[in-house]
Amino acid sequence: MTPETRSGRGASLVGGMLERRYRVDSLIARGGMSAVYRGLDTRLDRPVAIKVMDAQYSGDRSFVDRFEREARAAARLHHPDVVAVYDQGVDRGPDGDHVFLVMQLVEGCTLRDLIMARGGRLPLAMTLSVLAPMLSALSAAHQAGMVHRDVKPENVLIGTDGSVKVADFGLVRAAAEAGTTSGSIILGTVAYLSPEQVTTGAADARSDVYAAGIVLYEMLTGRPPYVGDTALSVAYRHVNDDVPPPSGLVPDLPQALDDLVVRATRRDPAQRPENAEVFLDELQRVRTALGIAPVALSVPASEERTTQMATAAEDPPTEQIPAVGDTPVAPQRTRAMARPATDDEHTQDFSAVAAEPRRDRDRRHGRRTVALWTAVVLVLAALVGGTAYWLGIGSYVQVPRVVGEPEAAAQQALEGAGLSGNVTRENDNTIPEGVVISSTPGEGSRVRSGGTVDLVVSLGKPKVPEIAQGTTVAEAESAIRNAKLQPKRDESGDQYHSTVPEGRVIGVNPAPGTPLNISAEVTLVVSKGPPPVQVPDVRGMSRDDAFATLSNAGFEPYEAGRQFDSSIAGDHVISTDPAIGSEVRLVGRPRIGVVLSNAVEVPSLNGLRVADAQQQVAALGLQLSVQSFFQRPNMMIWGQLPLPGSKVEPGSTIHVTAF
Known part of the structure; x- marks a missing residue:
């Protein structure tokens, strides 16, 4: 018989699709609030685990809203020891709505499976190797302002690679605020509930x-x-008894581990480590002092299966746990349990725990004397009085209506009821800034006078953050994501900028301060560096003037050779490389080649003696050709070609006529 058939639920989902993306392949397990399936993300072709909440929650709008917020918060927990949350949604179909969560698929077993496979106890080194990553995961959640609320072996997963991962962050809180539960209901796994969760739900x-x-x-x-016949009897022990040192059952345990357990399980929360990070630090000190090195974890062969934080349908509830020595405890289910009331009926319930054995003894021993009856009554009165003192009979108040109220009005209402508010803030697309989104415990819940109510106050729609010019793309994207928005790159929108370096952010679109819906896109405008500059027209300039002009424009000029140009005087610019008028980006100081003219200007030789003319043209790199009717000493030049002022190439011949 398949798990679907045994449970009577969930078979219709197998083989179906959720939101036309997630294929449901097979049922892995079922817990107190949900069923977990192996599935496939058909868009990314990725195996996933799909947790589908029970139908009682699907129609509850307050649960769905809280479920979405808790899922978003859990998705932000990027930690190797936390089961990754990929997506959440509500699949609406003719057979009803299915609220679901898409998570990392972990192949392996739960810590519960490991404990049972080992016959109950785990070796000391293995115990500490499980606890350290487990606390590391909780520490990451606590640093992010999250509380798990349902820590138990079923929610600790052991991968086939030896990894330890904690799952199910925030789901109990979401269910606790649903309309299907009330302020008088404790939601959790009773064997692991803290005293304050039993008495106040906080x-x-x-x-x-x-x-x-x-x-x-x-x-x-x-x-x-603590184990017992009923969930209420186990809860009573958490409230009224100190957790004993584990060496009472395992005498050879080191004293340091006794102290660690006792300190973590103090009934007064103020006497415990303030969070998982502090607890982890204490654990590491104990491990170092005892010289216990970490060990590699392995999944027992019989437990190598896909598991995802849920128990099978036939797992017994907590109150059916047998209280037998070291017998391994059956899987624990998250369950709703009536919180102890504060009226006379409550007192009778708890006093019956102590009175029943006395009535048995009375029937066995017969009628007591009046004095003995008086003593019994006094003892019972003391028990009732002690229970009433601890549970605060008459000292509970109802949480007033605060959802939908401005923060100041909500705080005033809580103060009027003898309570205080602890505020966290979240963005919301519909609820205006400063208005209360939710409270924990919810309206009408009974809380000890002087207690604290967690308020989630709206920040309104997220606003586009201010991004300083010159910020790196990675830093800008991080700031946008922290603002609950989605960064986007569009290279076609990138711009030149004279001061912002290439690849750095110039600005964003929409402008900073613009309110947007959660996860709306914000486009980054990125610099392409300084705008390109045209190579100035330096043709015909002298070398020095051209070099000065190019340097002032941001370029580094250099001489790129000489050519003859009859229109350009010697040592003046003929052309540049890149060419004059070309656009060049000023990255650093771009080099510009300058081509100079090597032209020689022909001097005027008329009236000179031939010997003097020969010396002058030789100094210019030219040659002289003399034509004369009669060769005589001291001949004078009376004509020349090329004419004076003409530009010729170096080595050219000047023809003159002398007499």
């Missing part, structure tokens, strides 16, 4: 530390510290 980073301490206890001993 949870912070220290609540995750408590649950991690319980998981550590279970890895060391093979069982959680």
Whole structure:
């Protein structure tokens, strides 16, 4: 019989498509709130795990909104020890809506499978090698302002490559705010719930530390510290008993590990490590002091299967766990449980735990004396009084309506009810800036007087951030993503800029400060460097004047040779390379070749004696050819060709007539 058939649910999804992109291939497992399937992202051709929430949540708008926000927050957790969240959505079809989450597919087993395969206890080195990455993942979440709220072995995955990954961030919080639950409901796995989650429903980073301490206890001993016939009896133990040192069951454990477990599971949250990062630091100090090196983890052969943070449909709920020595504990399911009430009926429920054994003894021993009855009544009164004191009978108040109210009005309403507000801010496309999006616990929930209510206040639509000119593209893209927007490059829109270097950002489009919907595109305008400059017209200039003109334009001139040009005087510019008028980009100082004229200007020789004329033309690199009717000493020149002022090539001959 397949898991789909046994569960009676989910078979219709197998073989189908969600949002026309994600193919549902097979059911992996089912938990308290959802089912997990192996699937395929047909767009990217990538295997994925698809968590589909139970139908009771699909029609609850408050759950869907919170689910989307928590999924976006979880998707921002980029950490090697966190199961990556790829996408979330709501598939709407004729058979109803399916709220789903698309995650990294992890091949391997859960920590629960590993514990059971090992017969209960894990070796000490293996225990610490699991706990360290588990705390590292929680630390990343706490630094991002997230709280897991349901830390347990089922949500810790062991990959076939030995990796440890934590899954299911934020889902319990989303379900806790859904209309299907109320303020009197505890949502979580009772064996790992912190006392404050039982009494008020509130949870912070220290609540995750408590649950991690319980998981550590279970890895060391093979069982959680509290098991019982009912979920309420286990919850009662969390509230009223201190978690015992694990050496009570495993005597050879080092004292340092006892201290680590006891400190992490203090009933008073203020006495625990303030977050997973601090807990991890303490763990590393203990590991170093004990000289315990990390070990490679391996998935037991019988457990090599695809798993994704859910238990099979036939897994027993928490209250059915047998309290037997070191017997491995069955998988724990996230469940909704009625929070202990604060009226007389609540007192009777808890007092019955202590009174029932006494009535049994009374029936066995017969009628007591009046004095003994008086003592019994006094003992019962003390028990009831102690329970009432711890659970705060009469000291609970209801969370007022704050959703949809301006932040100041919400804080005033909470103060009027004897509560305080802890504000975090998120962008929202529809809710105006400064208005409360949600509260945890929600409206009408019962919270101990003086407690804290988490408020999510809208920042309104995200605004295009201010990007300084000259910022790198990577820095600009990061700033845009941090503003909940999507950066875009369009090279056709890049521009020249005289001061912003090539490849750096000039600006953005739309302009900074423009409000946009979440994930809307913002185009980066990137510099192509300085605009190109035309090579100035230096033809006919002297060498020195041309070099000065080119240098002033940002170029580096150099002499590129000489040529003859009858129209250009010697040592004056004939042409340039690149050519005059060409556009050249001023990257550095571009070199410009200058071609000079080698023309020689013919001097006037008329009236000179032949001997003097020969000396003058020789100095110019020219030759003299003399024609005369009679050869006589001291002949005078009375005609010449070329004419004076003509430009000739070096070595040319000047013809003269003398007499």
